[in-house]
Amino acid sequence: MAKRGGGYKAPRNYDPRGNAGKGGKGRAGKAGTGRAGAGRPATGRGAVKRNAESRDVQSKETRSKDARSRDAQPRGAASRGGASKSPRLTPDREPRPRVKPEAREESAKARPRRERSGQGSNGLDDARTGRHADEVVSRKPLEDRVFERLEANITTAADAEGVSFEDLGLDPRLVEALAEIGAEEPFPIQVATIPDALGGKHVLGRGRTGSGKTIAFGAALVQRLFWMHGKRKKGVGRAPLALILVPTRELALQLDRTIQPLARALGLFTTQIYGGVGYTKQNTSLKRGVDIVIGTPGRVEDLERRGHLDLSQIAITVLDEADEMSAMGFIEPVERILDLTKPTGQRMLFSATLDAAVLGLVAGYMPNPAVHELDEDAVGEIEHRVLIVERREREAVLAQLAGSGGRVLIFRRMRAGAEDLAVALRTHGVAAVALHGDLSQPERTANLEQFTNGKVNALVATDVAARGIHVDDVRLVVQADPPDEYKTYLHRAGRTGRAGNRGIVVTLVQPGRERRMIELLERAEIDAPMIPAGPGSASLDEFMA
Structure with a gap:
C-alpha cells in the first residue's frame, strides 16, 4: 500500500466498521462528496481530478511493488493448490474463504420450457441433456454394452410361406387397404406378431429396420380398435384410444403415411404430434377428435400437461424404436406417459434390438409378453x-x-x-x-x-x-x-x-x-x-x- 504522511492510507472502499463499500461507495461517502478528512478525498471539481490522478499513481506503485515481491519470492513458495496470488488484506479483516458453489439441483417437477416461435418440445432433443439430438449422438458413448437378449420365439422366412393377411384375422377392408400401399403378402414379423396382438397380449417384437414392423403393429392396432370401439361415436373432441410413441418427428410422419390409410379403411382417424413446429395445428386436430395419436414423447407429455391431450382413454400403446428412445433418454418420459394411460391397456414394443436395456419397461408395464424375434435370414440380404x-x-x-x-x-x-x-x-x-x-x-x-x-x-x-x-x-x-x-x-x-x-x-x-x-x-x-x-x-x- 502507498503511504502518506508516514501513516497508513486506507483504500478508498475501506470502512473502519468492517463494511466494504461497492464500487468505491460505502459509509465513508461517495468519492468527491462530503467533508475532506482522513481517508476521504478532497472536494471540488479540481480536487476530484487530482484525487483520481493520485489514485492512479498509487495503483501503479502498488502493482509495481506486488510484481517485485512476486519476483523475489523463491520457487516453490506458492501454495500447492497452484494459486500464485494471495488475497489482498485490509486492516482488521481476514480474507473471505473461497467456497466452491454447490451444484444447483433440478426440480423434480420441471417447468415447461418456454419455446420460441415455431419450435416445440423434444422433437429432436435429447431428454437427458436438452441438447439437439444430432449433437448428442455424436458424443463418444460412455459404455457400448452388448446386453443379454430376452428369450424370444424365432421366426424364419419359411414361417410366412403361404400365409395371407386374411389368415391372420384381418378385416377384408383392411386387407384391401394393405394391398393398395403395396403390402399384398405378410412378412415373417407380421405373421409372428399380428395374431398375438389381435388376441390382446402384450407383444415384444425384434426385427431390424425394413422388416415390416410398422404394418405388424399398425394393422393389428387398427383391427383391434375397430373390434373394441367400432360403433364409437365420432364426436368432436373425443379422446384418443391408441398411442404410438416414436423417437423423432420424421418417424412420426412416416408412420402416419402408412397407418392413416389403414385406419380410414375402418373409419378411424389419426394425427401426429411432435416438436419443432407450433402448437396450433396439433391442438386443432386434437379438438376435432382422433382415435390414434402418433407422436414423440416430449410433445405428447407437453400437450398433456397443457390440457390439450387426454391420455386416460388410451387402451393400446405402441413403443416403436424403443432402443433409440432409450439411447436418447426418453425412458422416463415414456414411463410417465404410460402411467397416464389405462393400467389394463395393451402395450406393444418393437425395436431393431431387443435386449435387457429395455427390461425395466417390460417388467413394469408388460407382464407376460409374447416375445418374437426375426431371423436375419428372413429379411433382405x-x-x-x-x-x-x-x-x-x-x-x-x-x-x-x-x-x-x-x-x-x-x-x-x-x-x-x-x-x-x-x-x-x-x-x-x-x-x-x-x-x-x-x-x-x-x-x-x-x-x-x-x-x-x-x-x-x-x-x-x-x-x-x-x-x-x-x-x-x-x-x-x-x-x-x-x-x-x-x-x-x-x-x-x-x-x-x-x-x-x-x-x-x-x-x-x-x-x-x-x-x-x-x-x-x-x-x-x-x-x-x-x-x-x-x-x-x-x-x-x-x-x-
Missing part, C-alpha cells in the same frame, strides 16, 4: 464392407460412391459435416441434398421427398434425422463417419436391404483405426472384410450399379 481410405482421399472416394447409381444414403456424425459433404458432392457433379437438424421442417421434408422421388441420387444425413427415412430401394449405405456404437451401425445398415431387396453397407475408416472398427463389428455380430481403397481404385468397382 445385406453385404458389409470396410474401406481403408486416407483422409486426403475421402472426399473423392465418397463422390465416387455417391455417384455409383441408384439411391445412396450417406451418414455423417455432425450436422455441419452433413451440409458440407452435400455441397462438396454437388461440386463433383453428384445430385445430393442434406438432412439434419439445422434445416427447418419444410426444408427437411422437401429434401427427403427429392430423395424419395428420385430427383436426387444421394442423401447426406445425420443419424437422428435419418431415423425417419423409410425408403425401400436404397441400394447403398455409406458411413462416412464410423458409428460409435454397434446399435447405431445396425440402425444405419437397416436403411438398405428392405422389403427383401439386396443392399450394401460401406464404412470408411482411416489407416490405423481398423482395430476399433473390428471390435464394433464383433459386438454387432457382423463380418466385413477390410479393403484398402482410393479414388478410381478397382476395389470400388463392385459398388457400381
